[in-house]
Amino acid sequence: MAIHIKNNEVAVFAIGGLGEIGKNMYGIQFQDEIVVIDAGIKFPEDDLLGVDYVISDYQYLVKNRSKIKALVITHGHEDHIGGIPFLLQQLPEIPIYAGPLALALIKSKLEEHNQLRTTELHELNEDSELKFRKLSVTFFRTTHSIPDTLGVAVHTPQGIIIQTGDYKFDLTPVGDQPAPNLQRMAKLGSEGVLLLMSDSTNAEIPTFTKSERFVGNSLRHIFEKIEGRIIFATFASNISRIAQASETAMANGRKIAVFGRSMEAAMVNGRELGYLHIPDDAMVDVNTLNHLPANKVLILCTGSQGEPMAALSRIAAGTHRQIHIQPGDTVVFSSNPIPGNTTSVNHTINLLEEAGAHVIHGKVNNVHTSGHGGQEEQKLMLRLMKPEYFMPIHGEYRMLRIHTDLAELCGVPKDRSFIMENGDVLALTKDSARIAGHFAADDVYVDGSGVGDVGSMVLKDRRVLSEEGLVVVVATIDYQHGDILAGPDILSRGFVYMRESGELISQAQRRVFRAIRTTFKGDTPPTEGAIRDAITDTLQDFLFTKTERHPMILPMLVNAKA
Known part of the structure; x- marks a missing residue:
C-alpha cells in the first residue's frame, strides 16, 4: 500500500x-525531518524456537535516512532501548538523546x-529542548519503575504531538526521584x-496503580520476620x-551481595547516578x-x-558456582511474570521449594506493583493533555480498544481516535486526520549473531523437528544405469x-527402495x-499410517559418478 503524505501534513x-x-x-x-x-x-x-530477540523492520527509516534528525529515548527498559545496536548496524549516523540512566545503559x-566510539550520544533531562529546522522536541517528567522517565512533546507546524512513554502517576516516588510534572x-x-x-x-485495570512506596512497606514487614538469608x-x-x-535490608542489619551481570551493572549505574544510596x-x-x-x-x-541462564534459575537448579539453597532461605520474587514466562517462573519456584527454600511471590504478598498506570491514570493523562486526536500505543489490540473507549469518556470523539497497526501512517493537520498508507513493519528475528536470517519457513522446520523428529534417508545411486x-x-x-x-525401519527401507x-x-x-x-x-x-x-x-543422495 503506497504512502501519500501531503506537504502540509505531519x-x-x-x-x-x-x-x-x-x-x-x-x-x-x-x-x-523525522524524529x-x-x-x-x-x-x-515459546513458539519462536531458538530466537533470542524480536526487533522491528527498519527499512522505512533506511529509505528515509537523510531525514532522521534524532532518536529520542523515553527510558532505559529493554523494550525501548534493546534494539539500538541493531538499528545502528543499518543507520550508524543517528544521534541518540537519552536521560542519564538510560544513557548509561545504552x-x-x-x-x-x-559501537560506542562511533555513535553520537547526548544526555538530556526534562528541561532540554532539541531544535531542528521545522521540528522541535521538549520533554516532561513522568514516573515509572525506572528513574529518568520522560514523556516527549514534538512541536510541529500543525501542532504538538505527545508520546507519553511508559508512565504511572506515582505522587510519592522512592528516594530522590521527583514526582511527575503535572504542571508541565x-x-x-x-x-x-x-x-x-x-x-x-494497563488499560484493563480499572484503578490507579499503587505507589512504589506501597511495596516498600510490604518489604519492611516481610524482612523483619525472616530469620534466614533473603x-x-x-x-x-x-x-x-x-x-x-x-534500604530495608540495611535497616535490619543485613549486608548486600549482588549476583547476575545485569544486576551488577544496575548497582554500579544506580550508585554512580545517585539513585542507590548504598555505602x-x-x-x-x-x-x-x-562467613556471615x-x-x-x-x-x-x-x-x-525464570530465565534459564539468570542467577536465580541456576541457584534453583543447583548449578550456581557460588550460591546454593540452604535450609531457612527465603526467596522473594518482586515482579509479575511477563506474558509467556509464567511456566518458566513456576518451574523455578518449584525447584526452589524442592531445595528447601520458602518462596514469597505474587500480588497477595504485595511485593510488586506495576510501573504502568491503570484506567484512572490514563483518564487523568487524557484530561491533562486534552488532545484533538488520540492514538493508543504500547499494548495488545484489546488494550488499545479499551483505551479509545476511555478517551471517548474524556471528551475525544470516537471518530478522532485511531487504533493503528505497525506500519500504518496517520497524516494530521490542525483540523484533519486520515490514514495515509502503510509500509512494511514486520517482525525481524535475531538468532545468535544473525539478524533477519530466520524466517517463517525456518521456524516451521524447527517446530517440526522439536515436535515430530527427523528421519534421514541415505542412498547411493547410479543415475546413468538407473541402479541403487x-x-x-x-x-x-x-x-x-x-x-x-x-x-x-525395515518396512520403510523396502518402500523407499521400491519408490526409487x-x-x-x-x-x-x-x-x-x-x-x-x-x-x-x-x-x-x-510413517503417518504407522x-x-x-x-x-531428509533424503541424502550420493551420485555414484561423483
Missing part, C-alpha cells in the same frame, strides 16, 4: 509497539557491540495538543525496587557472604522471570528409538529432485 507512525507489548518504536515526520522515539526489542514467545550495550503536562494541554499517543499496558529477585532495571530492598561497607563479596550469619544477608539477583548401489539406509533422530523399531526404482521406469532418467520427492512422499504417508506423526524427511 505523519505519525509506529515501527513497533502496536498490537504487542515490546519493540516500541515511533516516528513523527514533517516534510524532510524517532525509542528503539526496543520484544522477547520471543553505553553498556554499545560497548558490547563495539497541563501547560502542554493548554497550548493545544494535536495528537496524544499514550501507554495502554534472596531477592527483581528486574535489574527496577532501580526503585532495588533501592527499597537494599561500600554495606556490600559484600561471595567470600565474605559465606544467615540473618545478616540479602542476596540481590536476576531471574525473576547402496542403501537406502534410514536414521532416526527424535522420531523413534531405532533399536526397538527394527520392523518399522519406480522413478527409473520412465523414458527419461529422473532428476535428483524427483527422487527426493518420491522418497519424501512415500515415507510421509507410510505412527500418526509427521517427522521431517
Whole structure:
C-alpha cells in the first residue's frame, strides 16, 4: 500500500509497539525531518524456537535516512532501548538523546557491540529542548519503575504531538526521584495538543496503580520476620525496587551481595547516578557472604522471570558456582511474570521449594506493583493533555480498544481516535486526520549473531523437528544405469528409538527402495529432485499410517559418478 503524505501534513507512525507489548518504536515526520522515539526489542514467545530477540523492520527509516534528525529515548527498559545496536548496524549516523540512566545503559550495550566510539550520544533531562529546522522536541517528567522517565512533546507546524512513554502517576516516588510534572503536562494541554499517543499496558485495570512506596512497606514487614538469608529477585532495571530492598535490608542489619551481570551493572549505574544510596561497607563479596550469619544477608539477583541462564534459575537448579539453597532461605520474587514466562517462573519456584527454600511471590504478598498506570491514570493523562486526536500505543489490540473507549469518556470523539497497526501512517493537520498508507513493519528475528536470517519457513522446520523428529534417508545411486548401489539406509533422530523399531525401519527401507526404482521406469532418467520427492512422499504417508506423526524427511543422495 503506497504512502501519500501531503506537504502540509505531519505523519505519525509506529515501527513497533502496536498490537504487542515490546519493540516500541515511533516516528513523527514533517516534510524532510523525522524524529524517532525509542528503539526496543520484544522477547520471543515459546513458539519462536531458538530466537533470542524480536526487533522491528527498519527499512522505512533506511529509505528515509537523510531525514532522521534524532532518536529520542523515553527510558532505559529493554523494550525501548534493546534494539539500538541493531538499528545502528543499518543507520550508524543517528544521534541518540537519552536521560542519564538510560544513557548509561545504552553505553553498556554499545560497548558490547563495539559501537560506542562511533555513535553520537547526548544526555538530556526534562528541561532540554532539541531544535531542528521545522521540528522541535521538549520533554516532561513522568514516573515509572525506572528513574529518568520522560514523556516527549514534538512541536510541529500543525501542532504538538505527545508520546507519553511508559508512565504511572506515582505522587510519592522512592528516594530522590521527583514526582511527575503535572504542571508541565497541563501547560502542554493548554497550548493545544494535536495528537496524544499514550501507554495502554494497563488499560484493563480499572484503578490507579499503587505507589512504589506501597511495596516498600510490604518489604519492611516481610524482612523483619525472616530469620534466614533473603534472596531477592527483581528486574535489574527496577532501580526503585532495588533501592527499597537494599534500604530495608540495611535497616535490619543485613549486608548486600549482588549476583547476575545485569544486576551488577544496575548497582554500579544506580550508585554512580545517585539513585542507590548504598555505602561500600554495606556490600559484600561471595567470600565474605559465606562467613556471615544467615540473618545478616540479602542476596540481590536476576531471574525473576525464570530465565534459564539468570542467577536465580541456576541457584534453583543447583548449578550456581557460588550460591546454593540452604535450609531457612527465603526467596522473594518482586515482579509479575511477563506474558509467556509464567511456566518458566513456576518451574523455578518449584525447584526452589524442592531445595528447601520458602518462596514469597505474587500480588497477595504485595511485593510488586506495576510501573504502568491503570484506567484512572490514563483518564487523568487524557484530561491533562486534552488532545484533538488520540492514538493508543504500547499494548495488545484489546488494550488499545479499551483505551479509545476511555478517551471517548474524556471528551475525544470516537471518530478522532485511531487504533493503528505497525506500519500504518496517520497524516494530521490542525483540523484533519486520515490514514495515509502503510509500509512494511514486520517482525525481524535475531538468532545468535544473525539478524533477519530466520524466517517463517525456518521456524516451521524447527517446530517440526522439536515436535515430530527427523528421519534421514541415505542412498547411493547410479543415475546413468538407473541402479541403487547402496542403501537406502534410514536414521532416526527424535522420531523413534531405532533399536526397538527394527520392523518399522525395515518396512520403510523396502518402500523407499521400491519408490526409487519406480522413478527409473520412465523414458527419461529422473532428476535428483524427483527422487527426493518420491522418497519424501512415500515415507510421509507410510510413517503417518504407522505412527500418526509427521517427522521431517531428509533424503541424502550420493551420485555414484561423483
